[in-house]
Amino acid sequence: MDLVLEVADHYVFDDLYAKVLPTTLAANIPAKWQNLLGLNGGFSNSTILQETLNSKNAVKECRKFYGQVPFLFDMTTTSFASLLPRSSILREFLSLWVIVTIFGLLLYLFTASLSYVFVFDKSIFNHPRYLKNQMAMEIKLAVSAIPWMSMLTAPWFVMELNGHSKLYMKIDYENHGVRKLIIEYFTFIFFTDCGVYLAHRWLHWPRVYRALHKPHHKWLVCTPFASHSFHPVDGFLQSISYHIYPLILPLHKVSYLILFTFVNFWTVMIHDGQYLSNNPAVNGTACHTVHHLYFNYNYGQFTTLWDRLGGSYRRPDDSLFDPKLRDSKETWDAQVKEVEHFIKEVEGDDNDRVYENDPNTKKNN
Template sequence: MDIVLEICDYFIFDKLYAAALPKGGKVDQFLQNSPVVQQVSSKVSQYLPASATASGYDPLDSAIFANSTSSHASNALSFQFNSTSINFANIPSYLWAKFMSLQNKSEIYGLKPIFLPEGDYFSSSILSRSNILRESLSILVVTTIFGWLLYLIVAYFSYVFVFDKKIFNHPRYLKNQMWLEIERAMTAIPVMVALTNPFFLLELKGFSRLYFDINESTGGWKFLLLSIPMFILFTDCLIYFIHRWLHWPSVYKRLHKPHHKWIVCTPFASHAFHPVDGWAQSLPYHLYPLFFPLHKVLYLGLFTFVNFWTVMIHDGNYMSNDPVVNGTACHTVHHLYFNYNYGQFTTLWDRIGRSYRRPDDSFFVKDTDDEKEKQEWKKQVTQMEEIRNELEGKVDDREYNESI
């Protein structure tokens, strides 16, 4: 995220923040002359090491993410828990200092340029690049716009060039479904981004294991290539369990049912979630770089690939019945029959958890005549309704194009 944010700061945000909140401007003068702000600042300064402000930290960032080298922090770090002496008053300080020890100070974003020069507006705003409020707002704007564009562009191309439009005639295709999917996705994406913001902030503050230099100390090119299957396997495992949890009846009704409104899907269903549901299933992608080394550019590439994959498994084009890959056919089975094929990339965890259901051979028969296709759809609906009645109850609030 620091690569993306530095590009945006250099070309757009530095100038915007400088124009909106310039140093020496009215807001700056108000903050400097405000007794309340000065009192808070002095209180914060009592708990900060001198190196924090001297090193260029934004004042608010210093209060939250400064180097923990003060005597207070040092005492917390040296505090030992044992059976004879436990001072509970020291526990919060101890835990905070332990947390701060995980920070890589050289990876804190915004203290100095890394990929691009400073530019004319680098230090012109009272909100420096490293300011946590500025970072939060910038990330929200950038990732929301990126998410919207990626979703619309990839889903549109999939709809035009890949999607099998026969699905419009399926008896469980909803009225105005594609527009309902787009509306749901476009309103959910900003909320999902806002919920994900803390993970991006942790990365920008040096708490992730993301790296840029490829050398022996970072494992070289071999480890970079190995990171791809590691990322896929790690996220596939966690998503399986999160997805299966989302199908618990009480959780399903509150969070996951909006995505299962689409019993047969178009590519635009890919991001049409309840925001908390979409956020929960994206958690593994953000947890991975907090625990495992991952190249920054590869992380951006994998994040983009994940969005491509999410669209692809909703496009209704059945090209492969691979027993290992959890492709489009497997995910269609999930939408049709609800309680099967929870995996994202592979069928491994569904096989271990006994939730794998092999896609019907009829999915892969090309140029089926209309009568046979209608018979197959009728069979699907009969099986689907039995499972849906158990999961959702007999009342179905969906409005279909037609009934059989």
């Protein structure tokens, strides 16, 4: 994430922080508070910073002073013109919160919209368990949750920025660096798949489910926009393994960004209602549809391995892969009967769903 932050600092945040919190404000802040908060006021009047107006060497000295080692751009005088220097943990947190929120919202809306237009099976709109105004509710919950999930995520990136991870940049081609790079992708998937399974299964404990996970299970049949429609703590807890991995195992910085993006694509994909494969090893859309319909099965993210080991795997019905059977009244009636059984088992009478297409269960507004 330091690569992303460096680009953002260079093009946006250096100027923004210099305007909002210029070093001239230091005169109004006691020196002890400047030191305690890691502010830039005491350094703002130093000879080194004054020399940066004319000397490239002074910029290098400033970089040494703050311990910054840019990968992509050298620093400029603006990099040192704010009361909050780049090395400030407070600034790192605020900047990363903004970046992760914006990136998360754009990635969610972009990928879910693409899926909706080109992939999503819109016959789901006719399903008797599709909710009234469901897609709007999915989007509203996701858009409101992503900033809070980003706030909980940002401290992990701050730890990585400050050296508390095994992320690396340089590839050692002479010592099978490329092979190690490829292996990292497989170990990341293996590790995080286990982490998501454990977190997800814990979220189905009755008290935890009612407190955190129930909002995501409001959607019995999903659109791509359900992919990020979580209680923010729920979404964060299911992502923890993605942040633990680089703390304990080596991972290339660029690979981390690629995998982080891939996880979001995958999350959208397994909610798109398009059943392209019934591979018994892959926890694809059909497996996740089973989870939303019947609650207590298929907790995994990428594979069915951990569900098989944990006794929670349920093979998707063959009818999901036959368009004629999938959308038939007989199939939907059978699903509804079983769905109602699991709703009663998991949620009891605490069911506030208003269905769009089932006059027998539709509630009055």
